Amino acid sequence: MQRWIVLAAVVLVLLGGLGIFGIWKIKQQHPDFSYIPLGFSENSTEEQREASVKEMQERLLTDTVLTSVVRDCGIVSKWGLPSESAAVAELRKRVILRSGTDQINGVYTDTLQIGFKGVVAEHQDLEALAKRLMDDVIRLIKPTETQEKTTTPAPANSF
DSSP states (O other), X not given: OHHHHHHHHHHHHHHHHHHHHHHHHHHTTSEEXXXXXXXXXXXXXXXXXXXXXXXXXXXXXXXXXXXXXXXXXXXXXXXXXXXXXXXXXXXXXXXXXXXXXXXXXXXXXXEEXXXXXXXXXXXXXXXXXXXXXXHHHHHHHOHHHHHHHHHSOOOOOOO
């Protein structure tokens, strides 16, 4: 009698564990996204924001920029894609470049949302891709500041 009780308890524990694992596995395939908000000027109009989004799409969704993002984040090996060109095409389908409203420091602000769509299991990759693409956005927005830093001579040390 006790053997049957122990056997039934073991079977119930195994079924419960498999059920929990199944639910977790299903939830890993739910849609997910990760983006980084970049605030617009408070004086910008809707037309200016849409023009900024179009300009960023033209400048960021080029093969050179997306290929460098794919290489830096190692997407070909992580997602099991056959080539870099396939990875670039996949990123082009998943990219988020839109204007929206986000809460920044407790204030709702119009923002440029830069990131990628995917599934829950890829969340860390989506965050890394969004951060890497944001580096390119910052480089495009502030090219004069980086040029000034590289052309300014270092101050002379005085002893």
